[in-house]
Amino acid sequence: MASKYEDVYPLHSKIVAEKIAHFAISAEDIVKKEREILQMFDFQLDFVTHFDFHETYTDKIEKQLEFDIPNLEDISPTFAERSKTLIKQLGSMGMLLTKMAIQCADFCPYSPSTLVIASLYSATAFLKHSTQYSCEDTDRFCSEVRRIIFCLTEDEKLEHPNII
Secondary structure, X not given: OHHHHHOXXXXXXXXXXXXXXXXXXXXXXXXXXXXXXXXHOOOOOOOOOHHHHHHHHHXXXXXXXXXXXXXXXXXXXXXXXXXXXXXXXXXXXXXXXXXXXXXXXXXXXXXXXXXXXXXHHHHHHXXXXXXXXXXXXXXXXXXXXXXXXXXXXXXXXXXXXXXX
């Protein structure tokens, strides 16, 4: 089911039976189990994943930074250049923290959007305090990203007051 949901070219049940299950489960049994799972959930499955939220929030942060950079370059001409590197690091660290969070049962009560936004916020702390990226532009970048994160969460809260 995960392959049918995520993969561009999903695995056929016959391939799963042969190559993954090594004939321990038949292709027919796999399809039958998929049907049971879908019926159990009354075909109401949430298809928005943590990854989707990560991609959306990272993209929004990047676009807002690009919009804000002309104003910030007056303070530091290297900020735009540095931000391109830091946004990639923020995304990588945020994804790693998100993956860690979804593997911890303590975080199960939280929505995927909350976990992702918290992971991205936490990633700013790692960037800010890293020896590799430590500089005034990094501090400014982290402050800007945190400001954007708070704006995003406020917007989400206004648009969906019962969700967040």
